[in-house]
Amino acid sequence: xxxxxxxxxxxxxxxxxxxxxxxxxxxxxxxxxxxxxxxxxxxxxxxxxxxxxxxxxxxxxxxxxxxxxxxxxxxxxxxxxxxxxxxxxxxxxxxxxxxxxxxx
Amino acid sequence: xxxxxxxxxxxxxxxxxxxxxxxxxxxxxxxxxxxxxxxxxxxxxxxxxxxxxxxxxxxxxxxxxxxxxxxxxxxxxxxxxxxxxxxxxxxxxxxxxxxxxxxxxxxxxxxxxxxxxxxxxxxxxxxxxxxxxxxxxxxxxxxxxxxxxxxxxxxxxxxxxxxxxxxxxxxxxxxxxxxxxxxxxxxxxxxxxxxxxxxxxxxxxxxxxxxxxxxxxxxxxxxxxxxxxxxxxxxxxxxxxxxxxxxxxxxxxxxxxxxxxxxxxxxxxxxxxxxxxxxxxxxxxxxxxxxxxxxxxxxxxxxxxxxxxxxxxxxxxxxxxxxxxxxxxxxxxxxxxxxxxxxxxxxxxxxxxxxxxxxxxxxxxxxxxxxxxxxxxxxxxxxxxxxxxxxxxxxxxxxxxxxxxxxxxxxxxxxxxxxxxxxxxxxxxxxxxxxxxxxxxxxxxxxxxxxxxxxxxxxxxxx
Numbered sequence: 001x002x003x004x005x006x007x008x009x010x011x012x013x014x015x016x017x018x019x020x021x022x023x024x025x026x027x028x029x030x031x032x033x034x035x036x037x038x039x040x041x042x043x044x045x046x047x048x049x050x051x052x053x054x055x056x057x058x059x060x061x062x063x064x065x066x067x068x069x070x071x072x073x074x075x076x077x078x079x080x081x082x083x084x085x086x087x088x089x090x091x092x093x094x095x096x097x098x099x100x101x102x103x104x
Numbered sequence: 105x106x107x108x109x110x111x112x113x114x115x116x117x118x119x120x121x122x123x124x125x126x127x128x129x130x131x132x133x134x135x136x137x138x139x140x141x142x143x144x145x146x147x148x149x150x151x152x153x154x155x156x157x158x159x160x161x162x163x164x165x166x167x168x169x170x171x172x173x174x175x176x177x178x179x180x181x182x183x184x185x186x187x188x189x190x191x192x193x194x195x196x197x198x199x200x201x202x203x204x205x206x207x208x209x210x211x212x213x214x215x216x217x218x219x220x221x222x223x224x225x226x227x228x229x230x231x232x233x234x235x236x237x238x239x240x241x242x243x244x245x246x247x248x249x250x251x252x253x254x255x256x257x258x259x260x261x262x263x264x265x266x267x268x269x270x271x272x273x274x275x276x277x278x279x280x281x282x283x284x285x286x287x288x289x290x291x292x293x294x295x296x297x298x299x300x301x302x303x304x305x306x307x308x309x310x311x312x313x314x315x316x317x318x319x320x321x322x323x324x325x326x327x328x329x330x331x332x333x334x335x336x337x338x339x340x341x342x343x344x345x346x347x348x349x350x351x352x353x354x355x356x357x358x359x360x361x362x363x364x365x366x367x368x369x370x371x372x373x374x375x376x377x378x379x380x381x382x383x384x385x386x387x388x389x390x391x392x393x394x395x396x397x398x399x400x401x402x403x404x405x406x407x408x409x410x411x412x413x414x415x416x417x418x419x420x421x422x423x424x425x426x427x428x429x430x431x432x433x434x435x436x437x438x439x440x441x442x443x444x445x446x447x448x449x450x451x452x453x454x455x456x457x458x459x460x461x462x463x464x465x466x467x468x469x470x471x472x473x474x475x476x477x478x479x480x481x482x483x484x485x486x487x488x489x490x491x492x493x494x495x496x497x498x499x500x501x502x503x504x505x506x507x508x509x510x511x512x513x514x515x516x517x518x519x520x521x522x523x524x525x526x527x528x529x530x531x532x533x534x535x536x537x538x539x540x541x542x543x544x545x546x547x548x549x550x551x552x553x554x555x556x557x558x559x560x561x562x563x564x565x566x567x
Contacts, residue, residue: 082148
């Protein structure tokens with residue numbers, strides 16, 4: 001049965017990592033859910049770039065962290081946080097599109 | 105084996121008031137140090153550039169009072185870093201003033217205070233650059249050049265543990281530090297007691313945000329860390345929270361792009377091999393960090409530069425036809441601004457149409473554009489070197505959404521709703537000019553420490 005990331009992860013968040021980056025943490029309380037997402041390939045550097053419709057160059061890194069049952073990636077901002085035109089100075093509301101990622 | 109207990113009541117002192125009950129419980133555990141960070145670069149560049157604070161002074165007093173009274177009663181040192189949100193010299197002086205007021209108000213016995221200043225004049229950065237220092241950019245930024253430094257209004261150096269450790273060794277009961285690396289505040293006392301840099305900085309990394317390393321999610325609650333050997337035991341002081349291997353491991357990657365490495369001036373903490381073990385119902389033990397010293401000490405420099413004056417206007421749109429053609433309506437509005445002020449650019453003006461209900465929150469990262477909204481809220485943000493121009497651009501932008509010429513429009517008495525006829529006055533706009541590192545001879549050289557005795561009975565000032 002396919003479920004979404006929202007059903008499987010216990011934490012899905014985004015936050016500034018310094019003024020130039022926004023970092024995303026997806027953390028699983030349930031080891032089985034983590035392994036299922038990790039092994040599905042539904043979440044990858046390429047799928048994240050496609051989801052946010054950004055070039056690969058803006059993805060600073062993408063890590064699967066087995067020890068923490070977590071997946072983490074970082075996106076470069078187009079302008080530093082708090083510049084004129086800023087809409088999310090803490091970078092704290094950029095994770096919502098991850099909720100609907102379907103995990104086969 | 106030597107054991108040191110550190111109590112951390114809040115992850116950002118005074119951003120909202122700390123919770124006193126779990127702090128009281130923590131104080132009963134007899135901590136050896138009470139430590140909290142009071143700043144961040146998360147709020148954007150304006151507080152640093154304008155040299156102001158975003159925390160309310162009443163809350164700064166609230167949190168400092170709770171910490172100071174507990175620390176003096178227990179007779180243990182208290183350490184606060186990144187004073188007053190930005191850690192500028194103004195911030196340090198403001199916190200020292202608050203500490204003095206609180207001491208006077210409560211008639212506290214005399215104690216020693218170390219004020220550590222971290223601001224670095226732009227002229228000093230220029231002098232070092234002229235002398236051959238390369239001010240390297242972080243996160244893909246180019247090295248700082250003269251033009252970038254010219255655009256910088258104010259800068260702070262981010263201190264590591266050394267200046268704080270030196271203040272403790274000089275007998276400080278209270279340390280008020282300017283801009284500091286969060287983890288250094290915790291590492292400093294541990295280094296003074298002879299612990300390894302690995303466990304010292306690692307403990308700091310895990311404790312710096314207080315209750316964020318525990319679950320369930322609660323802010324502003326106290327955390328107790330007990331360090332022995334190369335291990336730290338972490339316990340939340342709120343009875344409803346627990347530290348688990350998952351909550352600690354999850355927190356170890358918080359607010360940093362690299363999940364395994366924490367960089368400080370003079371080295372890096374490698375957390376690749378860290379281990380977490382549940383050793384009590386609410387306590388987790390963490391260990392396994394490795395510290396690698398850098399041959400060259402590089403101190404992070406944060407700088408902010410003024411870009412202009414800001415004016416704002418709020419406009420709502422309910423007509424589904426206008427909502428469908430919102431790009432055209434905005435283009436019309438922009439056209440009227442160009443007619444009057446010429447093309448947009450940082451030298452003349454910039455205007456942003458925040459489209460709440462469409463992509464007001466995520467902008468360039470929003471994957472779901474043009475979803476049919478019932479209503480749209482537009483915040484027009486205009487920025488220009490001169491306030492008069494910013495005001496006019498904001499007014500032109502908002503009022504021309506009202507007069508947008510769309511081919512089939514039926515609402516010919518106004519295509520937008522004005523929340524008010526006002527143009528709102530915003531704070532000046534700033535940008536982060538410096539997110540760089542400066543090589544130094546030693547970790548102390550950019551920072552200035554002033555030791556003083558706070559003796560309110562005789563109203564004695566600096567010793």
